[in-house]
Structure formats: structure tokens, C-alpha cells
Amino acid sequence: MAMFVHLTSAANAPRIRRSGIRAASHGQGGARGVYCFPVLPSYTLTHQWLRELARFGTRGGLVAVHVRLADAQPVLVGRYGDRARGAQATVPASEAVRRIAVLEDPRGWEVFVPRAVRPGEVHRVRAAPQVAGWRYLPDAHGVRPCTCFGCRVRGGYGARRLRERLPHPLDGPPPPARVLLARVAAAGEPGDPAALREALHWFGMRRRGPLAQLGHLAGHPDPGVREELVWAVSRWSTPGVTELLDALADDPHPDVREAVEAVRAE
Structure with missing residues (x-):
């Protein structure tokens, strides 16, 4: 049997003891399953993902869930960056442990179990120190x-x-909103497309924006300006954004319509 550690919020511990670990994470190729790491002789390497996972918020801190899997259980193994390239290898659980154990530097490696972990496979759940491991990426300190x-x-x-x-x-x-609005006004009527796209680019980094002063750009003759307007307002919590996107969803230019579809699919 191969032993792995799965790190999760302490608030999940009662449910995990009762019914196991849900297949809630997405892995290579869109598969759903559970991320974990082999139990190595080095405590620090075994729990290397603690500080990185803690950056994204936890409920009650993190706990370490020890999981026993059959040696023949297929898993995906590789570095974190290999996932996006589809380069993680499918191997038995025992082979995943062997591959990681012989590495000179296993930091940044991960194992993905493409299914839920059953209650009988949970060996124990215990508290874990919140100071072990790296943040952002291995050797990030000083970079x-x-x-x-x-x-x-x-x-x-x-x-x-x-x-x-x-x-x-x-x-x-981004510059302050008043500065960006001044640039929009200075662009003229209907407005220089390059200047308007640049201002909208900066507006897109804000959580809220002056929709009343920018809504008229939905009728700008340049489709590039209308498309940039879609990307700029898509993440705003300002009232009226939904109605503006509804109007732009019927834009005569396909790039604008595709932009609306893309932001609504996120």
C-alpha cells in the first residue's frame, strides 16, 4: 500500500472522516480527483505545499489527511507546470512514490488521484504546522x-x-479613474480608437467603474473599442453591467459577440 498526504481546510476534517475525500479538484485533461503527495522521510518535503495552499485561504487552518492507496491504483504524477502541457504521466501509485522519492529535488511535484478517496482509504487526519514549505514556487525567495x-x-x-x-x-x-475619464474626453468624438482602447484597458483592472460615463462607447464605430469595453466591464460589480453586456451580445461584429460569450463563460 502506498501512503500519501492530502492537505485541506480543518473544517473539512469531520466530513472526510465520515465519507472520504470528494473528487472536487480538476487535474490534467479536465479529470476530477484529489491532489496529494507521497509520505517521504523528510517532513518538510512531504508537507511542502502547506504555505502555498494557505495563501488561498483556509477555514480553521490546514490539516494533513494521510491516505493509503493500493499499489496498482493509477495516478498522475509530475511537476505542477507539467499539468498545463499534458506532460504528467499515468503510473501506478507505487511507481509515483518511487519516482518522487529518488528525485534530488522533488519540490513542486504532485500526485493526482483521478477519483474520490473512499473512507476506508483514509488512514488518519492530523493537524499540520502552517510554516512548512515554499510560497509561489520553489526558490522564490529573493526573486x-x-x-x-x-x-x-x-x-x-x-x-x-x-x-x-x-x-x-x-x-x-492603473491611473485614477478621474485621469482615465479625462483621457476618454480628450480622445474627442467619437474618439480616437487607440486612446480609448488604452483607457479601457486600465479600467478593466478595477473592481468597479464609471459605467454611466463609458456606456456610450457601446455605440462607437470601431469594433475594437466595443470589444475592449466588454473586457473592461466584465469583472465590475457596478450596477448596469449585465444590461450593457446584453446589448453588446447582439453587436453586429463577431469579435464583440465572441468577447461577450467568453466573459460569460468564465
């Missing part, structure tokens, strides 16, 4: 953090100060 829109964690501790200290040339922090 200049990236503040691009794709890398940063919105609402993370110190995120705003970090963006102000290390502004990204394309991804902010």
Missing part, C-alpha cells in the same frame, strides 16, 4: 516578484503595496 495581471494575486497580503513599488508597464497599477 523579484512579477506584478503582471496574470501573476499577481488580487487581494493578497501586501499586493497593493507591491504593485505600487514595482509597477508593471502594461498591468498597472
Whole structure:
């Protein structure tokens, strides 16, 4: 039998003891299952994902769930980045343990069980220290953090100060709303498309925005401006966004209609 550790919120512990671990995570190829890591002689390596998972919020801290799987149980094994490339290998659970155990540096590796874990396979649930492991990625300490829109964690501790200290040339922090509205006004009527798209790009990084002052751009003759308007307002919590997207869903240009479909599918 192969032994693995699954890290989860302490609030899930009673349910896991009663009915096992649900197949709630998505793995390579869209499969649903459970992420875990082999129990190695090194306590730190076994629990290396603790600090990274804690960044995304927990209920009552994290607990370590020890799971026993049959040696022949098929699992996916590989580094975290291999998942997106479809490069994780399907191997028996015992082979996954062997592959990771012989690595000189197994940090960033993971095992994915493509099914739920049954109650009888849960060996024990115990508290886990919240200080073991790496954050962001192995060896991230001392590396200049990236503040691009794709890398940063919105609402993370110190995120705003970090963006102000290390502004990204394309991804902010964005200028104040009054400055952006002045640029929209200065673009003229109906407005220079390049200037309007740039202003809308910055507006798209805000959680709320001046919809009343920008709604008229839904009728701009340039479809690129209308498409950028869709992306800008899609994440706003401002009242009226749904109605604006409803109107743009019937736009005569296919790029605008496809943009509306894409933001509603997220």
C-alpha cells in the first residue's frame, strides 16, 4: 500500500472522516480527483505545499489527511507546470512514490488521484504546522516578484503595496479613474480608437467603474473599442453591467459577440 498526504481546510476534517475525500479538484485533461503527495522521510518535503495552499485561504487552518492507496491504483504524477502541457504521466501509485522519492529535488511535484478517496482509504487526519514549505514556487525567495495581471494575486497580503513599488508597464497599477475619464474626453468624438482602447484597458483592472460615463462607447464605430469595453466591464460589480453586456451580445461584429460569450463563460 502506498501512503500519501492530502492537505485541506480543518473544517473539512469531520466530513472526510465520515465519507472520504470528494473528487472536487480538476487535474490534467479536465479529470476530477484529489491532489496529494507521497509520505517521504523528510517532513518538510512531504508537507511542502502547506504555505502555498494557505495563501488561498483556509477555514480553521490546514490539516494533513494521510491516505493509503493500493499499489496498482493509477495516478498522475509530475511537476505542477507539467499539468498545463499534458506532460504528467499515468503510473501506478507505487511507481509515483518511487519516482518522487529518488528525485534530488522533488519540490513542486504532485500526485493526482483521478477519483474520490473512499473512507476506508483514509488512514488518519492530523493537524499540520502552517510554516512548512515554499510560497509561489520553489526558490522564490529573493526573486523579484512579477506584478503582471496574470501573476499577481488580487487581494493578497501586501499586493497593493507591491504593485505600487514595482509597477508593471502594461498591468498597472492603473491611473485614477478621474485621469482615465479625462483621457476618454480628450480622445474627442467619437474618439480616437487607440486612446480609448488604452483607457479601457486600465479600467478593466478595477473592481468597479464609471459605467454611466463609458456606456456610450457601446455605440462607437470601431469594433475594437466595443470589444475592449466588454473586457473592461466584465469583472465590475457596478450596477448596469449585465444590461450593457446584453446589448453588446447582439453587436453586429463577431469579435464583440465572441468577447461577450467568453466573459460569460468564465
